[in-house]
Amino acid sequence: xxxxxxxxxxxxxxxxxxxxxxxxxxxxxxxxxxxxxxxxxxxxxxxxxxxxxxxxxxxxxxxxxxxxxxxxxxxxxxxxxxxxxxxxxxxxxxxxxxxxxxxxxxxxxxxxx
Amino acid sequence: xxxxxxxxxxxxxxxxxxxxxxxxxxxxxxxxxxxxxxxxxxxxxxxxxxxxxxxxxxxxxxxxxxxxxxxxxxxxxxxxxxxxxxxxxxxxxxxxxxxxxxxxxxxxxxxxx
Numbered sequence: 412x413x414x415x416x417x418x419x420x421x422x423x424x425x426x427x428x429x430x431x432x433x434x435x436x437x438x439x440x441x442x443x444x445x446x447x448x449x450x451x452x453x454x455x456x457x458x459x460x461x462x463x464x465x466x467x468x469x470x471x472x473x474x475x476x477x478x479x480x481x482x483x484x485x486x487x488x489x490x491x492x493x494x495x496x497x498x499x500x501x502x503x504x505x506x507x508x509x510x511x512x513x514x515x516x517x518x519x520x521x522x523x524x
Numbered sequence: 525x526x527x528x529x530x531x532x533x534x535x536x537x538x539x540x541x542x543x544x545x546x547x548x549x550x551x552x553x554x555x556x557x558x559x560x561x562x563x564x565x566x567x568x569x570x571x572x573x574x575x576x577x578x579x580x581x582x583x584x585x586x587x588x589x590x591x592x593x594x595x596x597x598x599x600x601x602x603x604x605x606x607x608x609x610x611x612x613x614x615x616x617x618x619x620x621x622x623x624x625x626x627x628x629x630x631x632x633x634x635x636x637x
Binding site: 455457460 | 528566567625626627629
């Protein structure tokens with residue numbers, strides 16, 4: 412998997428939009444970008460996945476510029492319950508499956524009232 | 525309900541006493557894996573399995589064994605646990621290797637004294 416770099420932590424307030432950026436300079440042509448959310452003492456939960464431009468679902472949006480060397484997870488109008496660690500993963504969707512899936516250290520988002 | 529289950533959720537044991545953590549999924553997923561999570565180190569993959577009777581090492585396989593005799597089950601075996609295997613363990617499954625949308629179990633907190 413391509414190495415990813417994310418901020419260690421971020422702070423926000425309820426109702427604000429939060430953007431978490433992930434850098435993946437050595438992303439390969441077949442790589443997709445995936446984001447997970449993890450609450451304390453729980454397993455990570457899949458949020459969103461994309462290849463290029465913009466992907467949106469009921470939870471978040473994922474923005475990927477043309478060069479794909481970074482991506483931004485956007486959480487609209489966060490609430491206290493969005494306080495969690497967010498992980499960015501980059502990997503080849505068409506690979507043989509024989510590469511381990513590696514989570515980085517993630518970004519700890521703290522939402523204040 | 526689609527889910528990944530693990531048992532036990534909490535376990536305290538002593539060095540050298542063999543133990544097994546069970547993992548089961550009811551989604552007919554081909555791909556299953558085990559992770560450990562330690563403070564400051566994020567999630568690290570231990571072993572994964574692409575299908576029945578097919579397993580492979582992840583990033584940190586030393587001291588662990590796995591088996592995949594049935595599609596739904598993927599037990600993690602610690603033949604001779606040591607204190608450095610004290611950790612939070614997660615089992616996960618995904619529908620095929622061509623997807624990074626993983627479903628995680630609730631976690632097993634293991635303490636080895």
